[in-house]
Amino acid sequence: MDKIRTVLSATAMLCATTAIAGAEPIKVKVFVGSMFEIGENTGDRAGEFQNWYERYWKDSTPHEVKGAFRPVHCNQDGVCGSVLGMGKVNSSASMQAILLDPEYDFSEAYFILSGVAGTPPSRGTIADVSWGTWLVDYDLGHRWAPEEGEAGASVFMPRKGYEAYRLFQLNPELVGWAVDLSKDVQLQDSDSARSYRMRYPDAAAQAAPSVKTGTHMTGDTFFHGPGLSNEAQYIAKLYGADDYLITEMEAAAIALVINRTHGTDRVLSLRGAVNFDQGNPNETTLQHLDPAPGETAGGFAETVSNITAVGAPLVDTIVANWDEWHDGVPARSK
Template sequence: MLTRILAASAALTFAACAAVSTVPARADDDTATQSADASHGRPVKVMIISMFGPEGQVWLDHLGPWQEIPVDGLSPDYPSVHCNKQDVCVMTTGMGHANAAASIMALTFSQRFDLRHTYFMVAGIAGIDPQRGTVGSAAWAKYLVDFGIQWEIDAREIPANWNTGYLGINTQNPTQKPSLDYRTEVFQLNSQLADAAFALSRNVTLTDNAQAQAARARYGYAPADLPPTVIQCDTLAGDTWWSGTLLGERARDWTRILTDGKGVYCTTQQEDNATYEALKRAASAHRVDLNRVAVLRAGSDFDRPYAGQTSADNLLNYAAQGGFTIAIANLFLAGNPLVQQIVTHWSQWREGVPQQ
């Protein structure tokens, strides 16, 4: 599941950056806000959504200087949004479904920003399927699937003719598609935006390191044992951090079931369905545009073991795979081409994704 190394120190890292940023903006001294439509707040071209400190820090390190803008209702660990002169902003939600939903709701209903034309880019690390990518690979998604909204039978008591203990709620077996009563089980992103993001970044050379190279070599098959690249495949959300070959098979199957065979699972994380649902509610109030949401997840660890390794070892020693540092770096390398394309050619992007 999603790598979350030293969350407490991550919070301190992000807080340290905030401490050296400019004086927090106020309604009476925020030049950008004064120049914007007073009823809508500061306009934002791109809002980068990170989930914990290092994911946000990589953007803060590259695209400053920054103005710090406190927003009521954000995580107490990350209480401010940081914006630069290009109208690119970075926020950090806090980890997990609850933090993501609460923070995005606070952001989108704040009077401090005009988000009606904003492009939102989720940029975070994730576990990755070794048959679809490798540690360090950066994946643009078209589908967001929730892995947590299922029925579960104790693994020791799975019926003999089933290959998993998971099944859709109110279904009769693991192969049936549920009725989607929660309305958050699966979301389809704007494929035109996803394709544009991929086209802009697909030839970017990503960061790698010797530790990750050694870890991926143990898999002995492609693409797991190849250098990281930018790819397109879909992401699975759930607060339970898991590891295992059979769970990985269920992740693939569940993605196919909920997307009617159109989605291809490759990354696993905790927040994205919650983030999107909060944006969807803001869109219903005409505060954001759901056609402007992109999701980028970089593999920081494999979601299942290599041959001869146990799932427990894969999970407990995930940090030994060496993917955390390169995944963080590759979020910026893969995501920044889209950010810069939007802000540099804003006249073409303001009214929507340009035709390719």
């Protein structure tokens, strides 16, 4: 009898294992990766993930992925997303774990790397939303103290050997689709953001928020001040990228991970500006980094709402027209 029980138990385990192994993985059509959430995924103050979650995954069942920062959520249409964590290592480690999870098939997936960011006042403003045209790593090179170099010159020199890692040009046709589908989205604004903009003399800083494109600069250093902002622009131009428009902490690293297994033709970086990368002419950089109560930029809630509003038309278009998108980015009508 014990032998029979043993055989039956082994047979049951084998059948269960075979059933699991034979289960079809989820075909991911679009994956949205955010970097942080403030509290819960719904019902409280929204961070980067909440508006996406409420639009696509409110009824989803979270799936824990070993090695990922937070669970993955998917809906019936193949739209999946997760909070990846802040910074290069945190976010890219999560992305790697998710890509390697056998529960998912990313072979035809599009990726939207979504979050908040800073912008130079000469090129953008609070509540702007930007599609990245290039992703540039701010950190891969040599740096020295300003007093140890030529007066007024950059304190950065790229290091050889990082050419394949330090920048990615994102698919212009895909970026074009993203811009075409979002250029007429009505962006939210706030009185506090409008008031804060007027502290800056730049026309771009004082303008109403809009959808823009440009280089997204990825650095673990949360750099501030006109000197380091100018250095970011110097690096972008040194590498042949577009004007530096966004400072963020994850996109180039996540793109590198995706590139190892799937390439970057289906990767997009989507960022909303919640701060300027430098103070106004009447404050020092340290004062800008540590503002007094009531002296912050405002517009955070509006910006994270804008990000989803700008990104969703592309997500919905890909899903609704999957027969045209699954083999690659279709040509746009001119």
